[in-house]
Amino acid sequence: MGSGLLATESQKGQIYLVETHEIKGEGNGLNLTQVGAGTEVRVSRLECPPQTCQRLREMGFCENALVTKIRGGADLVCWVCGTRVALSARLAKQILVEHVDGRS
Amino acid sequence: MKQDGVKRWVAVIGNPNAGKSTLFNALTGLRQRVGNYPGVTVEKRTGTAFTLHGEAMELIDLPGIYSLLPQSPDEKIALQVLRGESPGVPRPDVILCVVDASNLERNLFLVTQVMELGVPVLVALNMVDMAESRGVRLQPQELSHKLGIPFIPTQAHRGKGLVELRAALGQTLLHPGVHQWTMPPPLAVAVGQIAAAWRDSLPAEGRAEGKALELLAGSDVGPEGARKLALAWRERFRKEAYDWSAAVVHARYEYVRNVLGEAGMIGGTRVASWTDWIDAVVLHPVAGWGVLAAMMVTLFVSIFSIASYPMEWIDAGFTWAGQMLESRMPAGVLRELFVNGILAGVGGVVIFLPQILILFFFLGLLEDSGYLARAAFLLDRVMHRVGLSGKSFIPLLSSYACAIPGIMATRTVEDPKDRLTTILIAPLMSCSARIPVYTTLIAAAVPVALVPVWGKAVALLGLYALGTGTAFFLAWMFRKKMLGGGSPPLILELPPYRCPAFQTVALRMWERALIFLRRAGTVILALSIILWFVSSFPKSSDDESINLAGSFAGQLGHWLEPVIRPLGFDWRIGIGLVGSLAAREVFVSTMSIVYHVGGEEGGLVASMRGATWPNGTLIYTPLTCLSLLVFYVYALQCLSTVAVAKRETGGWRWPAFMMLYMTGLAYLGAWLVQIVGHALGF
Numbered sequence: 001m002g003s004g005l006l007a008t009e010s011q012k013g014q015i016y017l018v019e020t021h022e023i024k025g026e027g028n029g030l031n032l033t034q035v036g037a038g039t040e041v042r043v044s045r046l047e048c049p050p051q052t053c054q055r056l057r058e059m060g061f062c063e064n065a066l067v068t069k070i071r072g073g074a075d076l077v078c079w080v081c082g083t084r085v086a087l088s089a090r091l092a093k094q095i096l097v098e099h100v101d102g103r104s
Numbered sequence: 105m106k107q108d109g110v111k112r113w114v115a116v117i118g119n120p121n122a123g124k125s126t127l128f129n130a131l132t133g134l135r136q137r138v139g140n141y142p143g144v145t146v147e148k149r150t151g152t153a154f155t156l157h158g159e160a161m162e163l164i165d166l167p168g169i170y171s172l173l174p175q176s177p178d179e180k181i182a183l184q185v186l187r188g189e190s191p192g193v194p195r196p197d198v199i200l201c202v203v204d205a206s207n208l209e210r211n212l213f214l215v216t217q218v219m220e221l222g223v224p225v226l227v228a229l230n231m232v233d234m235a236e237s238r239g240v241r242l243q244p245q246e247l248s249h250k251l252g253i254p255f256i257p258t259q260a261h262r263g264k265g266l267v268e269l270r271a272a273l274g275q276t277l278l279h280p281g282v283h284q285w286t287m288p289p290p291l292a293v294a295v296g297q298i299a300a301a302w303r304d305s306l307p308a309e310g311r312a313e314g315k316a317l318e319l320l321a322g323s324d325v326g327p328e329g330a331r332k333l334a335l336a337w338r339e340r341f342r343k344e345a346y347d348w349s350a351a352v353v354h355a356r357y358e359y360v361r362n363v364l365g366e367a368g369m370i371g372g373t374r375v376a377s378w379t380d381w382i383d384a385v386v387l388h389p390v391a392g393w394g395v396l397a398a399m400m401v402t403l404f405v406s407i408f409s410i411a412s413y414p415m416e417w418i419d420a421g422f423t424w425a426g427q428m429l430e431s432r433m434p435a436g437v438l439r440e441l442f443v444n445g446i447l448a449g450v451g452g453v454v455i456f457l458p459q460i461l462i463l464f465f466f467l468g469l470l471e472d473s474g475y476l477a478r479a480a481f482l483l484d485r486v487m488h489r490v491g492l493s494g495k496s497f498i499p500l501l502s503s504y505a506c507a508i509p510g511i512m513a514t515r516t517v518e519d520p521k522d523r524l525t526t527i528l529i530a531p532l533m534s535c536s537a538r539i540p541v542y543t544t545l546i547a548a549a550v551p552v553a554l555v556p557v558w559g560k561a562v563a564l565l566g567l568y569a570l571g572t573g574t575a576f577f578l579a580w581m582f583r584k585k586m587l588g589g590g591s592p593p594l595i596l597e598l599p600p601y602r603c604p605a606f607q608t609v610a611l612r613m614w615e616r617a618l619i620f621l622r623r624a625g626t627v628i629l630a631l632s633i634i635l636w637f638v639s640s641f642p643k644s645s646d647d648e649s650i651n652l653a654g655s656f657a658g659q660l661g662h663w664l665e666p667v668i669r670p671l672g673f674d675w676r677i678g679i680g681l682v683g684s685l686a687a688r689e690v691f692v693s694t695m696s697i698v699y700h701v702g703g704e705e706g707g708l709v710a711s712m713r714g715a716t717w718p719n720g721t722l723i724y725t726p727l728t729c730l731s732l733l734v735f736y737v738y739a740l741q742c743l744s745t746v747a748v749a750k751r752e753t754g755g756w757r758w759p760a761f762m763m764l765y766m767t768g769l770a771y772l773g774a775w776l777v778q779i780v781g782h783a784l785g786f
Contacts, residue, residue, distance in 0.1 A: 050349075051175055052593060057353040058171040059595060060210050065357075070380075071387060074485050075594060082207040084379075086481045088488075088594035 032069065032076060032092040040068045041097035048094040059085055061095060113162050113194050114153075114273060115186055117218065118202035119211050120168035121474075121599040123230040126608050127202050127260035128165040131269070136615065148193075155274030156267065163200075164193065170210070172217040173321055173349070177520055186221050195223070198278055200269075202228045205235035205242055205257070206600075208369065212360045213353075215251070216285055220314030224278035225253045228269055232257045234600065238377075246367035254278070261605040280311070285359030288351045294320065294337040301330040320348065379474075379600045386478050396482055399475070400501055403466045411505070414458035422451035445636035450629055456508055456744065457617060463502050463509040464616045468609030470498075471516070474599045484594045490576045491583025493519060493594070496526040500575070503533035504568075507745045511752055512616060521587045525579050527749055528762055531740050532575035534568045537688040541736050542567055544692055548712045549729030571737045574769070619751075639683065649698060657682050671735065671774040672728035674717065684741040691736075727781040731774040739770035 035041050043065045046053045060081025061067065071077040076087045087095075118124040129136075132151025149165040166185060167178035174180040181190065188195025199218055203211035219225055229244055236242065244255035254272050258265030272278075287295060298319055299312035319326050319334035326334075341348045385391050426443045433439040470476040476498070484494030495517045503510030510530045517523040534542075546563050635657075644654035652658050661678030668678055676698045683694035692708065699711035715723045740746065740763050749759040 053347075054173065054349055054353070055170075055175065055595060057350060058173075058210075058213065059597070060357075062354055062357055063350070064354075071383075073389065075481060077383070077387065077481075077598065081210045083210060084383075084598040084600075086477070086594060086596045086598050088484065091593035091595060 030097055032067070032078070032087070032095045032097055033072065033089050035069055035097065035099075037069055037072050040066060040100050042066055042100055043095060044098045045096040046094060047096060048091065052091070052094070056091075056095070059083075061085075066100070067095075067097065111159050111161065112197035113164065114198045114200050115164050115166055115196035115223075116200045116202060117166045117182060117186070117214070118168060118230075119170055119204065119207075119214060119597075121597055122168070122202045122204040122207075122211060123260045124168060124202040125165060126605050127228055127230060127258065127269075128163060129605075129608050129611050130260050130263055130266055132163055134611070134614070136611070153273075154270065156271045157274055159274055161273060164196070169214070171214060176518065178518070186218070186223065197224070198273060199223050199225045200228060200273065201225060202230050202260075205229045205232045206238050206240060208235075208240075208364055209357070209360055212363070213356050216356045216359065217314075219251070219253070219280055220311045220317070222280050222311040222314070224280055226269075226272055226278060227251075227253060227255045228260075228265070229255050229257045230260055232265075233259050233262075234602075241369060243367045243369055246369075247363070250363050250367065251284075252279070261602075261608075285356055287355055290341070290346060291348050291351055291355075294333075294341075294348070298330050298333045298337070301333050302327055317352065377600065382601055383478070383598070386475070387481070392478075392482055396479055399470070399479070403463070403498075403501065406462050406466065411458040411462050415455050418455050418457070419451065422447055422454070440640060441633070441636065444640070445633045446629065448636070454621070456506055457621070459506050460509045460512070461613050461617060463505070463513060464613045465609060467498065467513060467516070468612050469604045472602070472604035472608060474601045476516070477596055477598050481594070481596060481598065484596075488594075490580045491522075492525060492579055493517060493522045496522055499526050499530060500533055503530040503535060506535050506537070507531045507533065507742065508748050511745065511748050512619075514752060521583065524753065524758065525582050525587060527752060528582060528758065528765075529575040529579050531742070531745050531762065531766065532571045532578070532738065534571045534737060535688075535742075537742065538567075538736055540692045541684075541688055542733060544695075544709060544712075545729045545733050545736075547709045548724050549726040549733075567733060567737055570734070574738070635683070635685065652679065652694075652698060670778065671771070672723075672725070672731050672778050673774075674715075674723055676715070677723075677732065681735075681739075681741075684736075684739075685743060687744070688736065688741045725786075727778065727786045730781070731777045734777050735770045735774040737770075738766055738773050740766035 032041070043061055043063055045063060046056055046061065048056070060083065065080060068079040069076060070079055070084065074089050076089060076092045078085050078087060116124055116128050128149070128151065131153040135153075136149060136151035151163050151165070153161050153163050155161060164185060166182040169176075169179045169182050171179065172183050172186070174183050184190040185193050186196065186199065199221070201215050201218055203215065215225070215227060227247075229242065229247075232242055242257065244257050247255045254275075256265055256269045256272050258269055260266075286292075295313055295316040298316035302315055302319075303312045315326060316330070316334070319330055320338060322338075324331060386395050426447050429439060429443050429447070433442065467476070470479070476495075479498070480494035482494065483497045487494050487496055496514070498516065499510045499513040501510075502513050507530045510533070511527050514523045514526045514530070517526055542564055550563075638656035638660070639652060640655060642655065643651060645651045653661075657679055658675075660682050661675040664678035664681070665673075665675040668674075668681070673681075676695070679698055680691045680694045684691045695708060695712070699708060699715070712724045713722075717723055746759045746763065749762060750756055753759065
């Protein structure tokens with residue numbers, strides 16, 4: 001899905017336009033475990049079960065959120081939304097990211 | 105429903121690590137009560153505070169949560185209480201949100217959800233000192249203006265801002281605030297329709313949009329028309345692959361960022377701090393483990409050895425009290441009941457108190473300082489292999505001293521299945537009460553002359569390893585085969601390091617002590633009186649040993665003998681096993697009575713070595729001693745542990761399961777030792 005406007009119809013037949021944004025890096029699969037410590041990246045997509053995605057978003061790992069990886073290894077420490085958050089590597093692999101300058 | 109003299113109920117809510125409990129303690133002091141919410145094991149803490157005019161308020165300290173979309177038991181309870189749906193808890197009149205001023209973006213996410221509940225909201229902007237040290241320019245008046253609710257700056261750990269907070273809580277003009285975040289169009293249409301279907305039947309103070317979002321999330325509370333609409337929209341979003349819940353999260357965060365931006369409060373640029381420098385060591389792949397080991401050794405040694413001094417004082421105190429009663433009361437059943445039943449029972453419980461206090465002192469320090477989260481982070485990978493989380497390690501380590509405080513410490517384990525698994529295996533960690541049994545039996549089995557002291561130490565270590573290894577195996581079994589599911593993936597906030605608030609730590613120690621004494625004491629006291637009775641009656645002789653043999657417990661020992669004979673045990677060991685039900689170390693004193701000896705280990709060991717079956721063969725062969733040792737490694741012989749497990753699991757079901765599986769394991773283990781030993785020619 002690229003960037004643009006999507007026409008959608010409501011139950012009462014009203015047409016409304018939804019703005020959509022292209023998710024950069026889609027399909028490239030760069031995940032949080034693959035960036036170096038000290039790197040700031042942007043979350044592009046979450047590929048985990050819905051409940052886990054919900055929890056990640058509530059902790060600040062929303063799509064388009066800026067994340068700085070502080071420490072890597074089997075478990076990661078990231079800086080997001082003004083807090084240090086520890087993640088298992090298993091979970092970090094499900095967080096797809098892109099470099100802030102748009103590189104993936 | 106309100107208590108007499110209490111004008112309003114205040115629910116205190118906030119993210120973990122926002123200083124909520126510190127603020128709660130600062131407002132309520134010792135006027136706190138701890139219990140459980142009905143039907144669940146989530147802790148309920150309430151306390152009384154006063155406005156500046158002396159008006160009483162009842163505060164309820166809700167669990168720290170990140171969101172009101174319930175995923176965990178804590179979040180479900182918090183939402184029920186805030187909605188007024190928790191039995192026995194009135195709907196709050198005011199909600200006090202405690203936010204970390206140095207981390208406003210995520211903390212205000214929860215506030216936007218709370219504001220939709222239709223209850224007046226007040227925000228304590230806590231840890232302002234930390235925020236200012238990070239360069240965040242706080243504008244509480246701006247935030248109050250934009251969200252329409254009061255923001256009161258506080259530093260709970262220093263007691264600052266409490267006067268203003270009490271004044272604000274006493275106001276009668278508080279209101280829910282203004283809903284201003286913008287829903288994305290598809291969701292706005294859905295919420296608008298559902299809200300319209302609900303609005304007519306909603307209480308005046310209710311918020312239709314908030315209720316509509318709850319219905320979309322799957323709640324079944326609401327008018328039929330609204331529920332059907334919500335179901336239809338949910339299905340439509342699913343077909344169109346529109347993640348509406350993600351859209352809500354994004355929209356809330358965008359709103360919060362706009363508010364903070366307009367107030368000039370987007371600071372948050374990360375700068376290196378002493379938290380980073382400490383973490384460089386504490387989270388280092390090698391040094392971190394060294395720090396953790398040092399912390400755990402300190403904790404373990406403190407529980408194990410420092411506690412022994414006050415434990416000796418308590419023991420001496422109860423011994424003195426027993427001697428006083430013996431000298432003042434006429435000989436008879438009543439004196440025996442008080443000395444051997446009540447004092448022995450109460451003393452047997454109270455003696456654990458120093459270990460409980462020391463454990464919760466250290467836990468409080470580690471948690472409040474921010475280190476406990478790092479420990480859980482380091483240990484998670486190891487514990488995850490057996491289906492547990494890193495937070496299970498501290499309760500299990502504590503159980504080496506005593507399973508009672510260890511099981512109580514499982515409250516720090518958030519996942520209910522992880523917590524239950526930890527409780528189920530904690531008694532397998534060889535506690536200090538087993539040591540008298542281990543050392544007596546090892547001495548009986550192997551004469552000093554034949555094996556050097558280090559050999560006995562290796563034997564002791566082997567017993568610890570057996571218990572620990574079995575515990576981890578069973579944890580894996582319980583998690584994979586019985587309780588289902590794996591541990592949730594680790595996602596854990598690491599708070600900045602800070603100096604522990606000693607008032608908070610002290611209050612926690614006090615409430616844990618009260619809980620322990622009140623609950624374990626009542627149950628174990630009753631059971632100890634029962635055990636005294638069955639060990640003393642019917643009276644058949646003035647000789648203590650003969651009387652014990654003829655008592656109900658002795659008869660039970662004889663009755664048990666055919667069952668325990670395959671393990672190499674006779675009826676006298678049976679009496680010891682029955683007596684050990686109250687407390688393991690009772691085995692040594694019971695056997696001393698059975699074999700007519702005083703309390704000295706040497707005399708008992710010699711008597712045990714010479715004890716024979718009717719056919720003249722020795723009872724306490726090395727094989728039998730090993731069977732008995734394995735039995736004591738596995739058996740659940742501590743009624744205090746059962747009582748505490750009952751409290752922590754909310755019923756008798758799981759303690760009964762613990763008793764059954766551990767008894768079965770003990771029997772099987774001891775029997776296998778006999779079978780294998782005989783097969784090998786021992």
